Every structure is written in structure tokens, then in C-alpha cells.
Amino acid sequence: MITICFADNSPIVHQGMKTFFSESKTCKVETFVKNYDELQKALSKGKFNTVILDVELNGLNSIINVKALVKNNPETNFIIFTNVSDTLYAPPAIKSGVKAYLSKNIELAELEKAIVSVNNGEVIFSESVREAIEMLKKVKKEDRLYKKLSSREIEVLRYFNEGKKNKEVAKILSLDEKTISTYKLRLLQKLNVTNLVDLLNKSRELEIIS
Structure with missing residues (x-):
């Protein structure tokens, strides 16, 4: 029986x-958690074959987590x-080592x-993710500037898209406000x-955000 922690x-x-x-x-869901702290505690106390995780989980501030x-x-x-968004998160998720998106x-x-x-032992991605990745491969080179963006820069961009200010983003990501300003400058460049x-x-336009 595959044991699962659902977050x-x-x-x-x-x-x-x-x-x-x-x-x-x-499959058997052994534990349900509703935020990042609870997930970390669950993982420290028990072993699970699989963790099912929403990237919008409370307290999960970045794909880096x-x-x-x-x-x-x-x-x-x-x-x-x-x-x-598949386009926003699937590529960095794949790089992070997740087994399915x-x-x-x-x-x-x-x-x-x-x-x-x-x-x-398989790696599974939905058809929409596969289509998004294939589509991105076909985008003209000059339009693929987003590939130069780091996971953190994409994360900051997402919060800007939600209407958050530098100070709010800094608080969410536990970073200095000046650091967020630096990320913003890099994104502009x-x-x-x-x-x-x-x-x-x-x-x-580049479908980095939706």
C-alpha cells in the first residue's frame, strides 16, 4: 500500500x-496537512511514499522550498x-526533482x-504541462528571455502580478525590501x-504569468 501525505x-x-x-x-492517505510548517513536522515524524503538494500551500513561499x-x-x-499555471511552475518544478506535475x-x-x-519509478506530467513545454521550445529565441529568470525572480514576479508592493513581497519571502528592489530591477533588465x-x-505575453 502506497502511503501518502496530502498537503x-x-x-x-x-x-x-x-x-x-x-x-x-x-493508496492510503495517512496524513492531511494544511500548511508548510505542518508538512515539515509530518515529514520529520513519519515516512511517506508520496507527498501530494499544492504549490499554493500556506507558508510555502517559493519553488525553492x-x-x-x-x-x-x-x-x-x-x-x-x-x-x-503550468507554464509558470512546471519547468522549475521539474528541475526541483518532483516526480509529477x-x-x-x-x-x-x-x-x-x-x-x-x-x-x-516513472515521471508523470499532465498533457497540458507537456503542451506548455513543447510550446515554449518553439518560441522565437528573442522571446525566450524568461528562461534567464531564476526561480526566485519568477516568484517575485508572481507576487507583483497579484498587486503586492515591494514591502509586502519582502515580508512574504522573509527578505529585505532592498533585495526585492534588486529583483525588480533584474526583471526589468x-x-x-x-x-x-x-x-x-x-x-x-510570454505566458510567464497569467
């Missing part, structure tokens, strides 16, 4: 997963299960199948724009 903000999602997997013959989780728990398979729009039976496949409005517009 998601929503109690409704927790209940849905509990109901579905209660009848599974292959996901990379750290993967590194610190090498015997655990991590699967991203989220509504967050799946949209919450899929059927739960498909999720169960992916969990089993991952625990058999890398995407060859001069202001935040143009930065966000160009980022949407």
Missing part, C-alpha cells in the same frame, strides 16, 4: 481526497497537484494512477522593459 489549504479538498482514497486498494523538501526527503516521491482539473482516478506510476506595467504585460 493542501482546503478542507473541502481534504474531505474529497479522504472519501476517494478510502476505497483505494493501492519544494526543492529543499525533495532534497531533504530523498526516499519520498513529491507530486505537485495544483491549479497554478498535475492539474487539479484531472479526474481523481487519473491522480491515483499517476501516484502508482510514480512509485514504480532581463525582459527589456522600463516599468512595472510593461513588465507584467510582457510577462503575460
Whole structure:
């Protein structure tokens, strides 16, 4: 039986997963957590074959946190299960070492199948992720400036897109406000724009953000 730790903000999602997997013959959800701190505590206390993780989990500030989780728990398979843009998060998620990146729009039976496949050594990504990656490969070289962006820069960009100011982003990421200003300057330079409005517009055109 594949043991699972399910990390998601929503109690409704927790209940849905509990109901579905209660009848599974292959997977058992042993623990539900609703924030990053609880996830870390759960991983420190027990061993799970798989962690199902939403990148919008409360307290999970960056894909860098996901990379750290993967590194610190090498015997655990991590699967991203989220509504967050495939184009934004799939490439860095792949690099971070997650074994699957799946949209919450899929059927739960498909999720169960992916969990089993991952625990058999496969790497699974939804069709939308594959299409996004293939599409990005076809983009003209001059339009692929986003590939120069670091995971942290993409994270900062996402918060700017949500309307957050430098001070707010700094607090969320536990960084100095001057550091956020530096990230903003780098983003402007890398995407060859001069202001935040143009930065966000160009980022949407390149589908870095949605």
C-alpha cells in the first residue's frame, strides 16, 4: 500500500481526497496537512511514499522550498497537484526533482494512477504541462528571455502580478525590501522593459504569468 501525505489549504479538498482514497486498494492517505510548517513536522515524524503538494500551500513561499523538501526527503516521491499555471511552475518544478506535475482539473482516478506510476519509478506530467513545454521550445529565441529568470525572480514576479508592493513581497519571502528592489530591477533588465506595467504585460505575453 502506497502511503501518502496530502498537503493542501482546503478542507473541502481534504474531505474529497479522504472519501476517494478510502476505497483505494493501492493508496492510503495517512496524513492531511494544511500548511508548510505542518508538512515539515509530518515529514520529520513519519515516512511517506508520496507527498501530494499544492504549490499554493500556506507558508510555502517559493519553488525553492519544494526543492529543499525533495532534497531533504530523498526516499519520498513529491507530486505537485495544483491549479497554478503550468507554464509558470512546471519547468522549475521539474528541475526541483518532483516526480509529477498535475492539474487539479484531472479526474481523481487519473491522480491515483499517476501516484502508482510514480512509485514504480516513472515521471508523470499532465498533457497540458507537456503542451506548455513543447510550446515554449518553439518560441522565437528573442522571446525566450524568461528562461534567464531564476526561480526566485519568477516568484517575485508572481507576487507583483497579484498587486503586492515591494514591502509586502519582502515580508512574504522573509527578505529585505532592498533585495526585492534588486529583483525588480533584474526583471526589468532581463525582459527589456522600463516599468512595472510593461513588465507584467510582457510577462503575460510570454505566458510567464497569467
